[in-house]
Amino acid sequence: MAVEAPERSGPASGGRSPGIRGRERPIGGFELWSWLFMRISGLVLLVLAVGHVLIMHVLDDGVDRVDFGFVAARWQSPFWRTWDWALLVLALIHGINGLRIIVQDYVRWPGVRFAIDMAFFVIGFGLFVLGTVVVFTFDASQWPGAL
């Protein structure tokens, strides 16, 4: 993999500790930013995604209690709207960048690679727009009595 994608390989650890090579890391440019983004967003998602999964799927009856009223009550709080939107954005970018890296490993022909990457990008952008509109325009008072 790394052998076929030289732009992704490079000496790791910057020679700070002689004798310790560590793992491979991109040497610079877009791939280094991608590398850094995956780790920093991963750290944030550790809180946002794991917290979301525990709250919505494990604790307190999990998904059994999730219905329209539950979401309406939850989204009365700007805190949860912000949480859900941040989770949406970071998970989409992290996930689609991850798919791009996997495509880089398994799809060799540049045209096909570009087409697959673009398809995921378009899906991701569409879902970003859809999710953003819903999170910020949802108004439970449109359905009185549903809360």
Add this chain to the structure above:
Amino acid sequence: MAKRKSDVGTLYKGSPGQWSWLLHRITGVAVILFLFAHVVDTAVVGWGPEAYNRVVSVYHNWVVKLLELGLVAAVLYHAINGVKIMVFDFWPGTTRHMKGIALTSTVIFVLSMIPVTWIMGQGILEDAGVL
């Protein structure tokens, strides 16, 4: 053409991290594919209670809840293994203890799955009519 012995029954041995590397990919792909569907099903909340409640009732089916347990496991594995990757990448000296750290992260994942499976498993068994 006769198969050479090395073509069958051998297992590629990349490095001690090859299985966690593979699992990280599989769980990552599983989670992003679910996210594609999940953004759409959550967006239905904008179409009111009748539409949304019909959609989320799918998640209350016990077979879907089994998949949900798999999703939680995938998220937890990806998260815990991701922390392991960051430890190695930000503190390269720790790669000297790669096996021990990999074992520790696996143990943390397995331990975290015990209460998760216990809690979610009860709901699944109740819905399946076993409990």
